Amino acid sequence: MKLENKFPGKDISQEDIKTKFPLVAKKNKNHKSQFKISGVEFGSKLVPIFAGPNMIESEKLIMNCAKNLKKAGAHFLRGGAFKPLTFPYRSEKYTETREEGIKWLKKAKHEFGIPVITEIMEEKYLDLICDTADILQIGSRNMQNFPLLTECAKSGKPIMLKRHYGASLRDWLGAAEYLMVEGNHKIILCERGVSVPHTHRSTSRFLLDLQVIPAAQEITHLPIVSDPSHATFWRNWVSPMTLASIAAGADGIMLEVHPDPENSAVDPLQPIDFKTFTNLIKKMNDVAKVLGKHVS
Ligand code: PEP
Ligand code: MN
Numbered sequence: 001m002k003l004e005n006k007f008p009g010k011d012i013s014q015e016d017i018k019t020k021f022p023l024v025a026k027k028n029k030n031h032k033s034q035f036k037i038s039g040v041e042f043g044s045k046l047v048p049i050f051a052g053p054n055m056i057e058s059e060k061l062i063m064n065c066a067k068n069l070k071k072a073g074a075h076f077l078r079g080g081a082f083k084p085l086t087f088p089y090r091s092e093k094y095t096e097t098r099e100e101g102i103k104w105l106k107k108a109k110h111e112f113g114i115p116v117i118t119e120i121m122e123e124k125y126l127d128l129i130c131d132t133a134d135i136l137q138i139g140s141r142n143m144q145n146f147p148l149l150t151e152c153a154k155s156g157k158p159i160m161l162k163r164h165y166g167a168s169l170r171d172w173l174g175a176a177e178y179l180m181v182e183g184n185h186k187i188i189l190c191e192r193g194v195s196v197p198h199t200h201r202s203t204s205r206f207l208l209d210l211q212v213i214p215a216a217q218e219i220t221h222l223p224i225v226s227d228p229s230h231a232t233f234w235r236n237w238v239s240p241m242t243l244a245s246i247a248a249g250a251d252g253i254m255l256e257v258h259p260d261p262e263n264s265a266v267d268p269l270q271p272i273d274f275k276t277f278t279n280l281i282k283k284m285n286d287v288a289k290v291l292g293k294h295v296s
Contacts, residue, residue: 012170012219021173023180024187024220031221035186037158038115038134040075042188042223043251045293047284050117050225050254051277052078054266056101057093064259066108072278073296076135077112078254079105080119083266084141093265099128106132117160123151130155140164140192140230143175153179158186160225165195165206169215176222189216189224190254193231206231208241213248223251229270235261238272239280246287246295253284253295 017025026032034043042048051074056062066077081101085094097104102118109116115134120126121142129136135158142148143164152159159179163172172189179187191213193206208231216224226245228238242253258264258271272280284295 012173016170017219020170021177021220024173024176024222026219026221033185033187033221033223035158037186038076040115042186043221046075047246047250047288047293047295048075048225048252049073049281049284049295050076050078050252051257053258054256054264054271055079055083056081056097056105056118057265058097059104059107061259062101062104062108063111065257066112066114068259068274069257069277070112070114072274073281074114074257074277077105077108077114077116078118078137078256079116080137081105082119082121082125082129084119084121084139085266102128102132109134120148120152123148126151126155130157133157135160135188138162143167143172146175146178149175149178150182153182153184156184158188159184160188160190162190162192162227163194163209163212165193167194169212169219173216173220176220187222188252189220189222190227191216191224191231192227192254193233201234205233208232208245210241210244210248213245213250217249224249225252225254226250227254229254229256229272233267233270235270235272235276238270239276239283242280243283243287246284246293247290249291255280 032043051069052065056079081097083096117135119137119139120129137160140162194209196207228241256271257277261271
């Protein structure tokens with residue numbers, strides 16, 4: 001037995017690549033998945049942008065976001081109607097909009113012609129969410145909810161699998177294999193920050209693992225999206241970490257954008273406003289250009 005191939009924990013061995021996640025692993029050095037979702041190219045020179053509020057708080061909010069974010073250059077509108085909120089208590093403002101939220105998302109999608117991504121937490125809502133979503137988002141907290149992964153994959157919908165904040169690259173790729181083994185090939189991975197002993201201020205729960213972008217790209221052909229909003233939890237750091245993500249080779253960017261960030265029902269410290277988003281798109285294009293890529 002070759003011990004170097006059996007090292008447990010976070011390292012990925014050659015044996016893992018062959019036997020644990022053969023579908024997720026690259027077949028050769030230049031292997032990169034390329035596919036289109038609702039007309040948007042992944043794994044090519046385009047760096048798709050997912051933007052929108054944390055939660056679909058109201059019809060007015062999601063319509064406003066769809067209109068302005070599409071105009072500014074977002075490729076997908078994001079927003080959750082079913083939310084994995086950390087604590088069970090709800091104020092009126094802080095309440096998931098659930099079925100109604102999905103209905104508003106559908107309206108925004110059709111009225112402004114922008115594809116949408118939204119989170120699924122329970123299999124029982126799969127049909128409802130699939131009817132509206134162009135991409136199913138599996139949140140970090142459900143990364144290893146294997147029965148949910150299997151059912152979502154079987155729906156045939158493209159899926160974004162967010163990395164759990166405590167998961168190794170090996171665990172994350174293992175979860176992605178659960179999706180691919182069902183024959184679903186439109187899988188996107190999303191880095192959204194990890195828990196580490198030292199972050200930079202009390203509001204920082206997570207640290208954006210920029211290094212995992214090239215590390216994952218060494219092993220997998222799947223596109224890697226970066227989400228600096230959830231990672232930084234702090235809007236002033238979102239723009240620099242977005243640009244750093246593009247420089248690190250991210251295949252897409254997810255951003256929380258809200259017309260009135262301070263009054264966002266969920267996580268009001270992290271969304272950026274429309275103006276910041278519009279300026280950031282220009283800067284993202286400048287950085288992407290260095291790598292022969294583009295955002296718009
Ligand atoms: C989200 O995208 O709104 C979200 C809840 O993200 P995460 O699962 O990464 O915390
Ligand atoms: Mn969120």
